[in-house]
Each structure stands twice: as C-alpha cells, then as structure tokens.
Amino acid sequence: MLLFTPGPTPTPESIRQSMATPTLHHRTPEFESIFAQARLGLKVMLGMPEVLMLASSGTGAMEAALTQLCKSKLLSISCGKFGQRWGKIAQAHAIPHTEIAREWDTPVSAQEILEALRADESIDTIALQVCESAGGLRLDVESIAREAKALNRDIIIIADAITAMGVEPIDTTHIDALIGGSQKACMLPPGMSIIGLSQMALGRIERSAPWRAGLYFSFAQELKNQRKNTTAWTAPTTLIIGLVRYFEIIQALADSPLESALLTPSAPLDEKRLEQGFQAAYAHTKALALATREALAALSLSLYPKSPALAMSAIAHAESASIRKAMKGFGVNVAAGQDHIKDSIFRINHMGLIQAYEASFVINALELSLAKLNLRSFDGRGGAVFLRAFYGIEKGA
Structure with missing residues (x-):
C-alpha cells in the first residue's frame, strides 16, 4: 500500500536502517556528536539562530511556545482544525485571546490582522499556521509577519510549519517561533517536535515567568542543555539518529539525483552543501x-x-x-x-x-x-x- 497521506509520510529504507542500529545511551559523547549534527541540520533548514528538539508531537511544541512566549494576549488565526488548536491551548492555560476565523478554504489577510492589532493594543502574540493541513491551505505568513512587525516591532509571531517545514523555503526573518514535526517532510515516525527560535524569542524566554514555563516543556531548561548537545530529559534518540540520516540524504541532493541520494553513504554534514541540497x-x-x-x-x-x-x-x-x-x-x-x-x-x-x-x-x-x-x-x-x-x-x- 502506497502511503500518500499528509503525515505520517513513508520512511525511506536508509532512514529505517539508521534507526535500527543498536541503541545509544543519550548521556554519551557518541550521542552528543549525533545531536550536534542534528542541530546543525535544523539551523540550516530553518535559518534561525536557535533550535530545539522535544519528545512530543507538534501540539506539544505549539503549547510550549504559546505558554512561554505569550505574556499578555493572543491573537489566534483559525483557517482550519489546527488553527483552532491555538485557541484551545489558550483556554486551557487561561491566556486571554481573541480569534480571527475564516472558512477552511480561505486564508486570512495581513490587513485583517493589522486591523485587529490596532483595535486591541494588549495583543502581544500572533499564532497561525504556515500550511493549514486540514484543507491544504497556504497562508502568506511571511507577509503577515513582516507587516505585523512593522506596526509593532515587539509583537511575537508563532507559526505552525508542521506541514511546510522541509517542503518549501520559509522566510523566517520576522517569525519568532517556527514549529515542525518529525512525521512530515523529514520522513520519520511521529514523536518529535522541532522549534526554531528568533533572537527576540530567546530574549523573552530568558525573562519567562517560571509558572508559565512549566517543567518538562521549559524552553530555558532545554536551551541550557541542547546548546551542550544534550537534553534536559530523555531524548528521542532513535528519531534524532534518523533526522541526521535525513539531512545526509538532503546534502547528497546537492550533486546527486534523488535515487542516488536516498542510498548515499553517511557523511559529515556541511552547511553549504546542505543549503544546496x-x-x-x-x-x-x-x-x-x-x-x-x-x-x-x-x-x-x-x-x-x-x-x-x-x-x-x-x-x-x-x-x-x-x-x-x-x-x-x-x-x-x-x-x-x-x-x-x-x-x-x-x-x-x-x-x-x-x-x-x-x-x-x-x-x-x-x-x-x-x-x-x-x-x-x-x-x-x-x-x-x-x-x-x-x-x-x-x-x-
């Protein structure tokens, strides 16, 4: 049976084989070197100053980003089931929020968002999807983020890119948190989320109120550890090993056709070749x-x-x-x-x-x-x- 659902996607044989190697302990130099390669690949893919990997589905990363980056009031954009999730997370944590909702085939415009921001100056965070996978809709997140920042340079933009990350180039210049998941373009099994963070987001995390950060999903705690190529809690080691193999395949695309790249031997990651791949x-x-x-x-x-x-x-x-x-x-x-x-x-x-x-x-x-x-x-x-x-x-x- 050919699996052509929009996640999980099929896992190529070479990635499956890399994940089938003997289990590594996550507190070892061997795994730390693999973790460092995964961080390098993510930074190239996202084009953001810092990245995190969490043992959770994408919803876990959405919740973690919203609770730690939104300090005053959320403006959530709902053009589908996953856009609705921002409001549900806000309600679960008693975060004040307002929502712009559209039919699931219709994207929201930057102008509508700017009008909402002008009408309510207490809004300090916007959360939306890059691709709303419920109906296959692409939002013009890049333009929305750019115009929102022009109106209020301190506003935080959180973007769910779970079904866009690795599919197309995303301009992250004005995005503060970009969220992805292992089971989409990275062709891995479900169970790991990815977050890219801007300098503004990093500054807000450093000033985050402890009660908002929680324990398991604390970005500050994870940043402290992941910058040392380890994790605060038990890492999804198999998925991270598979992620590095994915980046090796991407790198091979720089000078090989797809059929050959899928079979390419392991090689250290190179930033320039990764970009070309x-x-x-x-x-x-x-x-x-x-x-x-x-x-x-x-x-x-x-x-x-x-x-x-x-x-x-x-x-x-x-x-x-x-x-x-x-x-x-x-x-x-x-x-x-x-x-x-x-x-x-x-x-x-x-x-x-x-x-x-x-x-x-x-x-x-x-x-x-x-x-x-x-x-x-x-x-x-x-x-x-x-x-x-x-x-x-x-x-x-």
Whole structure:
C-alpha cells in the first residue's frame, strides 16, 4: 500500500536502517556528536539562530511556545482544525485571546490582522499556521509577519510549519517561533517536535515567568542543555539518529539525483552543501505538486483551497469518500478532510522525497478509481499530463 497521506509520510529504507542500529545511551559523547549534527541540520533548514528538539508531537511544541512566549494576549488565526488548536491551548492555560476565523478554504489577510492589532493594543502574540493541513491551505505568513512587525516591532509571531517545514523555503526573518514535526517532510515516525527560535524569542524566554514555563516543556531548561548537545530529559534518540540520516540524504541532493541520494553513504554534514541540497529538495517537491495539479485539472478535478499549499493537493469532490475507498483497492492510501469537510475533500501528500514514479502511480490509481465509480472513462490522460509536466516535456515533442 502506497502511503500518500499528509503525515505520517513513508520512511525511506536508509532512514529505517539508521534507526535500527543498536541503541545509544543519550548521556554519551557518541550521542552528543549525533545531536550536534542534528542541530546543525535544523539551523540550516530553518535559518534561525536557535533550535530545539522535544519528545512530543507538534501540539506539544505549539503549547510550549504559546505558554512561554505569550505574556499578555493572543491573537489566534483559525483557517482550519489546527488553527483552532491555538485557541484551545489558550483556554486551557487561561491566556486571554481573541480569534480571527475564516472558512477552511480561505486564508486570512495581513490587513485583517493589522486591523485587529490596532483595535486591541494588549495583543502581544500572533499564532497561525504556515500550511493549514486540514484543507491544504497556504497562508502568506511571511507577509503577515513582516507587516505585523512593522506596526509593532515587539509583537511575537508563532507559526505552525508542521506541514511546510522541509517542503518549501520559509522566510523566517520576522517569525519568532517556527514549529515542525518529525512525521512530515523529514520522513520519520511521529514523536518529535522541532522549534526554531528568533533572537527576540530567546530574549523573552530568558525573562519567562517560571509558572508559565512549566517543567518538562521549559524552553530555558532545554536551551541550557541542547546548546551542550544534550537534553534536559530523555531524548528521542532513535528519531534524532534518523533526522541526521535525513539531512545526509538532503546534502547528497546537492550533486546527486534523488535515487542516488536516498542510498548515499553517511557523511559529515556541511552547511553549504546542505543549503544546496535543500534548494534541490524544494525544487523537486514544487515540481511534483505542480505536475500533480496539472494532472488533476486534466481529470476535471478542482482544488479545495483558494490558496493551495505545496505540501499536499486537497481536492473537492462530492464522492471523496468513495474515491478514497476505490484508490485503496488500487494500493494507494490518501487522506480524508477533517471534521465537517471529512467527506467533501480528499488529500494527496507531496511532503518528503517522493519519487516521480510513485506520484505517477497515484494519479493513475485516481483515474482508475474515477472510472470504477463511473465518474470518468479511463484514457490515461492524468498520468500522461503528470509526466509531461514533471519532466518538462512539451506536448507533441
């Protein structure tokens, strides 16, 4: 069964093998050297001055960031199920907050956020998603953060990039906390969250009230330890080992095709080659997503969100549940929507280093499923359009 859900994503064999090596104790020089490599890779990927790894899902990192960085009042942006989570965290911790909510296919604008900030000067933190995976929506976080900082340079911007990190370049110039998860583009099992921190966030953490920091999720405590290549509590050692292997694969993309990079031997990480590798990975994912969307259009299928993210293609269709079931019959597992749009959309993942032949098979399985359901005759158009678009082949060439 091909796993094409937007997280967890499939774990390549070489990453699985790296995680299958004998267990290391987390308080040893051997593991500290691995931890240092993981920190280097994350700093290159995020482009932020400091990074943290926590043994938790992404929601744990969201809660930790919000409770330690928001001091006065939160403005939460809800364009989907995961945007709603900011408000739930605020309520659980009795943090004053206000919310801007939109339909799950519609992004909020920077202007709407600026109006909310002007109307309430007590707001000191904005929390939102880069990609709202409930409906495959991309928010223009970079512009929102830039304009919010221009209005109030002291405001904190927390961005959930769980389904955007490692998928596309994110300009973190005006973002103070960027959150990711192991089970998305990094192609690891679930269980580890990632947080990138700005200098402003680091300053606020140093002045954080102890009652807000808590114990297990204390950023100050973790920073003290992780800067020494260890952790305050037991580290998710296997996931961190797998993360380093992921970075080795990314680095190999600097001068190797994807098929070779997935099999490349272990090598020390180099900052410049990592940057080049990420450029190649981002270009590959974008080409995959755009080729998929050309194929979907050729099959007369429409995307759900008004501003689609590159991490996935969310397709609106009245027969979504039947289509997903039929695709499973052809060996492909795609995801439903969330909550009230559960059966009105289905989502095809683009996160991780997906090979073109796998993505092409998904398109063929989709077209076969449409034929099986008497929604469209099968003529192979979807797969042909995908391959032409992905490889840049002009029609008729």
